[in-house]
Amino acid sequence: MDRIERQIIQALKGGELSVYELIDNQDSSLKELLSKLKRLSEEGYIEIAKGKVKLTKKGEEIQNIKNLDRITCRFCQGTGYEINKFFGEILEKYKEITKKRPEAIEKYDQGFISLDGVIRRVEFIYERGDLYGKIFVVGDDDLFSIAAGLTFLPQRILAVDIDERLVNFINKVASEYSLNVESSVYDVQKVLPDEYRGKFDVFVTDPVETIPGIKLFLSRGVSALKGI
Incomplete structure (x- = not known):
């Protein structure tokens, strides 16, 4: 082993x-x-x-391997990222917006990660220098597109999702806050439309929790990247 x-x-x-x-x-x-x-x-x-x-x-029955409980930092959720003043202000705006988002429904296997977790994800992408280009979001239950858009750093963010309620909500918020964010209805089980292929610098996804689902979501995201 x-x-x-x-x-x-x-x-x-x-x-x-x-x-x-x-x-x-x-x-x-x-x-x-x-x-x-x-x-x-x-x-x-x-x-x-x-x-x-x-x-x-x-x-x-394996005896020589132990689980000794959590050893990562509880303050940053083990991510190594602190939410600084700039991203803290983004978090407060994002919190207010998420209060009005559509409820998660079982039909689409939806679920939200923590609000802090979404902001730390934005910070990670920022730190890597990837927050400035064109970002493709495959499934956006967490409203990552809105959180990232509130920084006003990305050139363009397109979030695709099967849930029309979520798509309409993202487009409404983007219009209200003048964000470089747009959203379209898309089912990952279908081939990625040509209009999305090879157009983006980065993709973000939080796929369903099955191995086939993970592979499918990742394949759609990769298809949207430039040079692929």
Whole structure:
């Protein structure tokens, strides 16, 4: 068993986790993680169902790997990013806007990450120098497009989502606040329209919590990037 596989087992010793949560608990690329999960499943150490991963009896019986509870920073949620004055002001505006967003519905497997988490995501993209270009958002339950747009740094943000309520809300807010943000209805199960292909510098997505879903959302985002 290699280091990445030990990280996976170590995290699961604390209980069942989603594939998303496992991404945060190991150091490999997504491709390598999925390969490791497949191998651990085939060898009988883990079970994967509906985007959730848990140890089998065989996995639980591994004695030399322990879960010692959380060791990352509680103040920054383990991200290493502080919300400074500039982004703190963005957060306050974003909080007010999100109070009026459409309720999440099970039909589209919607769910929101924390408001602070969205702002830290914007900070991460800013730090990497990628907040200034054209950004493609695949599925925008979290209203990332609005949070990023409130900085007035991106040249253009296009958020696509299957939920027409969300699309209408994003366009309404963008108009009210004069943001470089637009939104369109799009189902990721369909081929990405030519008008989106190869037009963007960065893509952002928070896909559904299944391995096929993750692959599908990522493939659509990659298709929108320039030079691909």
